[in-house]
Amino acid sequence: MKTTLLTDLTVRDICEGFVYSSLDGKGLFGWAGKLVIQPEYQRHFIYSDLHKEEPVIDSVLNNYPLGLLYFVKVAEDKYEVLDGQQRITSLGRFVTGKFAIKDEHGMEQVFSGLDRAKQEKILNYPLTIYICEGEEHEIKKWFETINIAGVPLNEQELLNAIYSGPFVTRAKEVYSNSTNPQMQKWTSYIKGDPKRQEILRTALSWVARGMEHIDGYMSQHRQDASIQELQSYFDTVIDWAKGVFGSPYAEMRGLAWGELYERYHTTPYNTQHTRERVEALLADEYVGNKRGIFEYILGGEEDKSLLNVRVFDDRTKRARYALQTEAAQAAGTSNCPYCAMGDNANRTRIWKLAEMDADHVTAWSKGGATDIGNCEMLCKTHNRAKGNK
Numbered sequence: 001m002k003t004t005l006l007t008d009l010t011v012r013d014i015c016e017g018f019v020y021s022s023l024d025g026k027g028l029f030g031w032a033g034k035l036v037i038q039p040e041y042q043r044h045f046i047y048s049d050l051h052k053e054e055p056v057i058d059s060v061l062n063n064y065p066l067g068l069l070y071f072v073k074v075a076e077d078k079y080e081v082l083d084g085q086q087r088i089t090s091l092g093r094f095v096t097g098k099f100a101i102k103d104e105h106g107m108e109q110v111f112s113g114l115d116r117a118k119q120e121k122i123l124n125y126p127l128t129i130y131i132c133e134g135e136e137h138e139i140k141k142w143f144e145t146i147n148i149a150g151v152p153l154n155e156q157e158l159l160n161a162i163y164s165g166p167f168v169t170r171a172k173e174v175y176s177n178s179t180n181p182q183m184q185k186w187t188s189y190i191k192g193d194p195k196r197q198e199i200l201r202t203a204l205s206w207v208a209r210g211m212e213h214i215d216g217y218m219s220q221h222r223q224d225a226s227i228q229e230l231q232s233y234f235d236t237v238i239d240w241a242k243g244v245f246g247s248p249y250a251e252m253r254g255l256a257w258g259e260l261y262e263r264y265h266t267t268p269y270n271t272q273h274t275r276e277r278v279e280a281l282l283a284d285e286y287v288g289n290k291r292g293i294f295e296y297i298l299g300g301e302e303d304k305s306l307l308n309v310r311v312f313d314d315r316t317k318r319a320r321y322a323l324q325t326e327a328a329q330a331a332g333t334s335n336c337p338y339c340a341m342g343d344n345a346n347r348t349r350i351w352k353l354a355e356m357d358a359d360h361v362t363a364w365s366k367g368g369a370t371d372i373g374n375c376e377m378l379c380k381t382h383n384r385a386k387g388n389k
């Protein structure tokens, strides 16, 4: 990869012919048309949301460094911004009067309201720019290295940059568009911000069968004009989840629906029954992990570890131990009721607290409570034997 350092360009040069469109996906241009500030793969403009535009202008007025800008050379006299899009956009938006800053008297001032000297100071501020030319994998590596300042690009934003093309453009129109009327339905199942490419990332991970296969999928489909496969797989997963569980529950948002679909979509479910079970388990105070309920039900209510069912606390165990041990000593039997029924040396053995475990007399799955009335201390051997039944 070849890099060239430019130090003679100023804010004036870069903001010449600056074009801003607040609509999603519209290009932003500068440097008299030579620079694409927001290439199709770039993230949405984030600085204005985060109130970081004003500090950019303050930095310039105070002669603080703005940091390095990175451009990639795509053709003769044609460049795209790799890193620095938001700083450049803030500069361009200010110079073209899109927002105001507070002056030293606390008054809001747009660019044209500043005194001439300040205007010149901003326009003549020198920028430090690295121009990069190279192969895709080199640029990828570089991207990862420079992705350190400002609002960092996340993994999906990075992939969108690397595999930019018709597929990404089309996919973003659907999945990165917060005004898409379907978005509300989708975000009942998926966590994330469409603008940060988090819905797109989930959609891709489903069709690619895993986050780790997203880059391969994007590479393979990079030049596709259609996102048909992505869309139909995505809709299939969402429709399946809706079919099995009915209207979405808040607790199911962000579950691995793609994986769950792959594992369980050939199993038939009765929606009315699954809803009854979901609601019973949501209301069950012993279920510690409400989010595990859906997979638990899909798997036929076998893997209780998904629910993190509440266990007896130490106070309950100690109290129960004291009661059992006192009664056992009075009767001259073991404090493990199963040992006491046996016919061996353990018949009269008094186990220490640490040698025993708490057990539900009536199993939790059969409605047994996790309180002292349903708690029984057993020696570890008998507790294990009972658990395996």
Ligand SMILES: [Zn+2]
Pocket: 336, 337, 338, 339, 340, 378, 379, 380, 381, 382
């Ligand atoms: Zn025992």
